Amino acid sequence: GAGVSQTPSNKVTEKGKYVELRCDPISGHTALYWYRQSLGQGPEFLIYFQGTGAADDSGLPNDRFFAVRPEGSVSTLKIQRTERGDSAVYLCASSFSGRTYNEQFFGPGTRLTVL
């Protein structure tokens, strides 16, 4: 079956612009996560959805970052007034919620470059 997909794979934007990053999780996975990975670092948590609602958004760095998952499937991460420090790979992961503990499956990521 299809894995987690993310679009675009690469995004180059100018400082101050608005960007949207899309994540399509594995079918049937109700939990969806966004992480950010800088060069040489491990992924850092941003926000986590259980169904349509954000269960934990404590990792969002500031109010320029926002994410939605309106129908409990596809999610969009939105970044307003981008800054050069936002440049990173944005990873999406999903997991099944049928058991208590579940591994997360990651997409290939979106590489965001802010000039």
Next chain:
Amino acid sequence: EDQVTQSPEALRLQEGESSSLNCSYTVSGLRGLFWYRQDPGKGPEFLFTLYSAGEEKEKERLKATLTKKESFLHITAPKPEDSATYLCAVRTTSGNTPLVFGKGTRLSVIA
């Protein structure tokens, strides 16, 4: 604060030269320790989950073990295709909560 520390940062092995990667953790409560493999330009690929001290899991040339303070990823007779960054992560609360990752160990296996 929950912390995950991986060592070494980088490891270079000759093909067939077995070794181990370390993941030490300081957490309020462990609800699972995860190992992932990440190839350049790709997302992390799930390898193992360990839940309790003494648990071991194996997959091909890889074996993961867990104690109360650390986990080891043992690589037996590695091949060049095992070259990748290996990430360790922990879950500290029940349910499908987010993971806390270490910085990873970059493994290079030379033929």
